[in-house]
Amino acid sequence: MVLVLAIGDLHIPHRAADLPAKFKSMLVPGKIQHIICTGNLCIKEVHDYLKSLCPSLHITRGEYDEDSRYPETKTITIGQFKLGLCHGHQVVPWGDLDSLAMLQRQLDVDILVSGHTHQFKAYKHEAGVVINPGSATGAYSSITYDVNPSFVLMDIDGLRVVVYVYELIDGEVKVDKIDFKKTSTPAI
Amino acid sequence: MVKKKRVPDWLNSPMWSSPSSPPWKSQSLSPPPSDHRTGGYPSKSSSVTSSDSSVTEQRFLLPPAALIRPEPTLKSEIRVSSNRIGSSDNDSSVEDVSRQAQLLQELSKKIINLGELRQLASLGIPDAAGIRSTTWKLLLGYLPVDKRIWSAELSKKRSQYKHFKEDLLTNPSEITRKLEDSASPKNGDQIIMGRGLLARSKIPNGEHPLSLGNTSIWNQYFQDSEIIEQIDRDVKRTHPDIQFFSGDSAFAEANRDSLKNILIIFAKLNPGIRYVQGMNEILAPLFYVFKSDPNEDYAVNAEADTFFCFVELLSDFRDNFCQQLDNSIVGIRSTISRLSQLLKQHDEELWRHLEVTTKVNPQFYAFRWITLLLTQEFNFTDILHIWDMLLSNPVGPRETLLQVCCAMLILVRRRLLAGDFTANLKLLQSYPSTNVSHLLYVANKLNSQSTH
Numbered sequence: 001m002v003l004v005l006a007i008g009d010l011h012i013p014h015r016a017a018d019l020p021a022k023f024k025s026m027l028v029p030g031k032i033q034h035i036i037c038t039g040n041l042c043i044k045e046v047h048d049y050l051k052s053l054c055p056s057l058h059i060t061r062g063e064y065d066e067d068s069r070y071p072e073t074k075t076i077t078i079g080q081f082k083l084g085l086c087h088g089h090q091v092v093p094w095g096d097l098d099s100l101a102m103l104q105r106q107l108d109v110d111i112l113v114s115g116h117t118h119q120f121k122a123y124k125h126e127a128g129v130v131i132n133p134g135s136a137t138g139a140y141s142s143i144t145y146d147v148n149p150s151f152v153l154m155d156i157d158g159l160r161v162v163v164y165v166y167e168l169i170d171g172e173v174k175v176d177k178i179d180f181k182k183t184s185t186p187a188i
Numbered sequence: 189m190v191k192k193k194r195v196p197d198w199l200n201s202p203m204w205s206s207p208s209s210p211p212w213k214s215q216s217l218s219p220p221p222s223d224h225r226t227g228g229y230p231s232k233s234s235s236v237t238s239s240d241s242s243v244t245e246q247r248f249l250l251p252p253a254a255l256i257r258p259e260p261t262l263k264s265e266i267r268v269s270s271n272r273i274g275s276s277d278n279d280s281s282v283e284d285v286s287r288q289a290q291l292l293q294e295l296s297k298k299i300i301n302l303g304e305l306r307q308l309a310s311l312g313i314p315d316a317a318g319i320r321s322t323t324w325k326l327l328l329g330y331l332p333v334d335k336r337i338w339s340a341e342l343s344k345k346r347s348q349y350k351h352f353k354e355d356l357l358t359n360p361s362e363i364t365r366k367l368e369d370s371a372s373p374k375n376g377d378q379i380i381m382g383r384g385l386l387a388r389s390k391i392p393n394g395e396h397p398l399s400l401g402n403t404s405i406w407n408q409y410f411q412d413s414e415i416i417e418q419i420d421r422d423v424k425r426t427h428p429d430i431q432f433f434s435g436d437s438a439f440a441e442a443n444r445d446s447l448k449n450i451l452i453i454f455a456k457l458n459p460g461i462r463y464v465q466g467m468n469e470i471l472a473p474l475f476y477v478f479k480s481d482p483n484e485d486y487a488v489n490a491e492a493d494t495f496f497c498f499v500e501l502l503s504d505f506r507d508n509f510c511q512q513l514d515n516s517i518v519g520i521r522s523t524i525s526r527l528s529q530l531l532k533q534h535d536e537e538l539w540r541h542l543e544v545t546t547k548v549n550p551q552f553y554a555f556r557w558i559t560l561l562l563t564q565e566f567n568f569t570d571i572l573h574i575w576d577m578l579l580s581n582p583v584g585p586r587e588t589l590l591q592v593c594c595a596m597l598i599l600v601r602r603r604l605l606a607g608d609f610t611a612n613l614k615l616l617q618s619y620p621s622t623n624v625s626h627l628l629y630v631a632n633k634l635n636s637q638s639t640h
Contacts, residue, residue, distance in 0.1 A: 001359045001360070001361040001362070003397055025400070026398040026399075026400065027398065028398075030410065030413075031397065031398065031410055097383075121385070122385065122386040122388075123383070123384075123385055123386065124383060124384060124385075124386050125383040126383070129386070153396070153397055153398060155361055155397060157361045157362070157365070160365070162361070162364070163386075164391070164396045164397060164398075165388065166396075166398070175391050175394070175396045176388040176389065176390065176391060177388070177389055177390075177391045177396070178386050178387070178388055178389065179368075179389070180386065
């Protein structure tokens with residue numbers, strides 16, 4: 001039972017001051033084993049805050065990030081799953097699922113986590129699953145209207161993943177879940 | 189003339205010098221060792237208490253002169269006599285074998301006489317043939333006295349334990365998965381061939397991993413994880429010198445896991461006291477004895493059996509672990525003061541020296557003795573012998589424990605009387621190794637006297 005937090009596009013301090021209070025109260029240290037962050041934090045203080053929630057922190061570079069040392073893409077193996085991470089501004093057209101699928105095949109991962117569109121999406125195609133955790137602060141985006149703050153928590157348990165989606169709609173936290181299983185890879 | 193309180197008569201009595209009974213024994217205060225098996229401790233010791241010193245004076249004169257020794261050398265006599273007891277090994281091993289035979293005979297009856305068993309066990313249970321394991325289970329009330337219903341009882345208890353494990357040791361992920369699998373029967377596993385947005389579904393009862401609600405299984409899981417960590421740390425530190433518990437072998441790992449499971453389930457079932465450091469020490473000898481049972485069936489199910497016996501044993505002592513009860517009449521402070529009273533009753537000189545003169549507050553040493561049932565003061569085999577006596581004595585383990593502690597103090601009285609605060613404290617906090625059968629014998633004597 002591994003809990004992985006997928007979060008990103010906070011745009012602190014440029015477009016938002018801080019995470020919504022209700023999200024902050026839920027994110028306490030000690031519960032989460034890994035954090036994967038799509039990028040656009042943008043400053044070191046946010047990095048330190050995320051690090052305090054969990055020492056295992058993986059970040060990829062977004063176009064507004066002030067720390068230029070973050071990589072463009074990253075792959076992590078957690079349990080039976082390979083996760084890929086990329087901010088998403090590199091994949092054109094932005095938010096296009098076919099292009100993201102291409103990136104996923106390139107990285108050869110089961111789950112691709114990418115952001116930039118500030119809109120939550122969970123999409124399945126032949127090569128795997130693409131998850132966009134949206135923007136945790138609900139920061140303005142030029143390509144999405146009515147951005148709701150959201151993030152994703154994945155519970156990886158063997159070959160099964162339960163994806164909990166946390167969204168702040170009208171001041172209330174709404175949680176949904178998505179279940180999926182990985183079919184064991186056939187021997188080649 | 190200041191009448192110094194004399195050392196109680198029985199400390200001077202002749203049976204310490206040899207196992208055989210001298211002829212003038214009838215006048216002295218207690219029967220020789222060989223009479224133990226007839227059960228019952230004598231009522232003649234009524235004269236030896238804080239009363240009439242003149243009477244005791246007379247009794248001193250009655251035994252032959254050879255045995256009257258002046259007080260200062262009392263301790264040396266004790267040492268000499270204990271050596272002699274130790275050297276009469278041939279006699280005691282013969283006694284051992286016969287005791288073993290008697291125990292086996294008692295255990296093989298269809299309906300076991302618990303009183304008989306208690307008496308036999310109080311002399312010490314031999315290590316062979318799983319006798320101790322079965323005897324302890326009977327003494328703790330886990331196995332009923334009627335042998336015919338043993339298998340029914342055992343399977344009932346063991347399946348109960350299995351349910352506890354399933355309910356309490358699974359993590360929330362598995363719980364939610366089981367709930368779903370039972371709720372919606374095998375709805376085809378999301379193998380949507382091709383592409384599509386993944387369907388979002390509602391979460392049951394607002395249960396999600398970051399939930400802060402008190403009833404949320406996730407929240408409870410994270411709160412429990414603190415206790416689980418502490419249990420883990422303590423179990424790793426239990427008896428590091430014994431192969432059974434420590435080391436990297438798979439056997440030791442499995443034993444540690446069993447200890448952990450028992451403690452976690454106990455903590456979850458008893459939210460009042462949860463887990464307190466020290467419970468692992470009380471659990472360890474129980475589990476060791478049950479797991480080392482040569483009977484395969486018992487050894488395999490040792491975890492379940494140990495759990496129930498642990499609960500039973502702790503029910504007598506749980507008040508020691510509850511911090512709120514510390515100052516109450518059932519709490520640890522009152523128990524320690526009872527020990528102090530017991531010492532005063534049996535050996536006022538020592539009591540005065542310890543508490544008044546050198547100001548060694550019994551809390552400094554007795555706390556660990558009492559709450560951990562003496563598991564930290566002796567080596568492992570000795571602990572098992574002491575527990576034989578604790579569990580078999582009909583007055584109950586709490587009272588017997590106090591008697592054993594009192595006996596421990598009296599046995600080192602010469603060193604204590606000669607020592608100051610630091611020396612005494614050091615001595616009592618790392619109690620020197622002694623002949624445990626001797627210690628238990630002395631404790632038994634205290635038992636016979638304090639009941640009058």
